[in-house]
Amino acid sequence: MVGIGIIGCGKITQLRHAPEYLENPGAHIVGFFDMDAKRAEATAAKFGGRVYDSVVQMLADQDIDAVSVNVANVAHAEVSIAALEAGKHVLCEKPMAVTRDECEAMVAAARKAGKRLLIGHNQRLANAHVHARQMIAQGLIGKPLSFRTVFGHPGPECWTGKPDSWFLSKAAAHFGVLGDLGIHKTDLIHYLLDEPIVQVSAVLRTMDKRYTTGELVDVEDNALCLYETRSGVPGSMQVSWTFYAGEDNSTRIWGTKGLLRLYDDPKYSLIWEPNQGDAEHHRLDELTTNEDQNAGNRTNTGVIDEFIAAVSEGRPSVLDGEQALRAMRVVFAAEESARTGQRVNVAQDV
Ligand SMILES: NC(=O)c1ccc[n+]([C@@H]2O[C@H](COP(=O)([O-])OP(=O)(O)OC[C@H]3O[C@@H](n4cnc5c(N)ncnc54)[C@H](O)[C@@H]3O)[C@@H](O)[C@H]2O)c1
Structure with missing residues (x-):
């Protein structure tokens, strides 16, 4: 069972990621983080799971194997690279990041960590x-x-x-x-x-x-x-x-x-x-x-x-x-x- 953390609890999490994880028998939602704490709490109440105080706290949780990165575009690279470096697999929403260097760095971080990086090109x-x-x-x-x-x-x-x-x-x-x-x-x-x-x-x-x-x-x-x-x-x-x-x-x-x-x-x-x-x-x-x-x-x-x-x-x-x-x-x-x-x-x- 893949333990999941979701970072960013807006529309794409509500309509796609959280319900699709619930429907997948191989995944288990462990918890949520959003910079808007109330939104994270409401999301955890709706889909189940705990609420983290920070990305760092979530990434330190050994129950989490993989994360969805569903935040505003400018934060995609920073959050995804931090997750990969913490040993988590990453599904990051599109657009991958906002500069070419950031995109290249994400791919390099996944290779270095030996973890998967997928982008939500549905x-x-x-x-x-x-x-x-x-x-x-x-x-x-x-x-x-x-x-x-x-x-x-x-x-x-x-x-x-x-x-x-x-x-x-x-x-x-x-x-x-x-x-x-x-x-x-x-x-x-x-x-x-x-x-x-x-x-x-x-x-x-x-x-x-x-x-x-x-x-x-x-x-x-x-x-x-x-x-x-x-x-x-x-x-x-x-x-x-x-x-x-x-x-x-x-x-x-x-x-x-x-x-x-x-x-x-x-x-x-x-x-x-x-x-x-x-x-x-x-x-x-x-x-x-x-x-x-x-x-x-x-x-x-x-x-x-x-x-x-x-x-x-x-x-x-x-x-x-x-x-x-x-x-x-x-x-x-x-x-x-x-x-x-x-x-x-x-x-x-x-
Ligand atoms: N694959 C698709 O077709 C598709 C469709 C819609 C959106 N998206 C992508 O999904 C991502 C999220 O979009 P959305 O529609 O859910 O937006 P949204 O505004 O509904 O939600 C974004 C959430 O992320 C939180 N957030 C923003 N920056 C953060 C950070 N640095 N740390 C923690 N939380 C942060 C916000 O508080 C908000 O709750 C975007 O990158 C968007 O392009 C993809």
């Missing part, structure tokens, strides 16, 4: 994405020729329920929508095509998202990235916090044999449109929206099951920190491209 576990990766690997779509991936919703306020949420502040989040939604889709392209993105041109803009004072937020609310993979496949990623209508979480991949459409239809999560012959429609699952989750329509993301299995069986995971690091390098390159107006090469050595 899009890799969605059924249509898993199925699509197999189809592409088996050559069923032919040679991939281009892609388009989109993730847009009305913004993080709709997730947290707070108009001035930390997601909208550079000091706590570092990134805007690029790190929030763009990291999911960047990483997804790596997963689907099984090769890294090595060139990026990006435009980041703050179009409409405002603090309650009326001022525009200091992070981007829209990002458009042109990507090219190592083998030269071009594609685009559009992510937005201002899709007030027409939420979108879809991906299209065109190959020499046809078009693969993922979460691009309200009814069918995977549609295969071959150049010749009839289309195939598969109803594998649905990606839940923020609205669904806030209404209590919870579905198990599979992230916790994957973490517990990887820790218990000692096997590699599609959520391993090394994979996330590759996607983070692309996101940092996108920031650089937006800042300089230049196309940026991404060194992908691991």
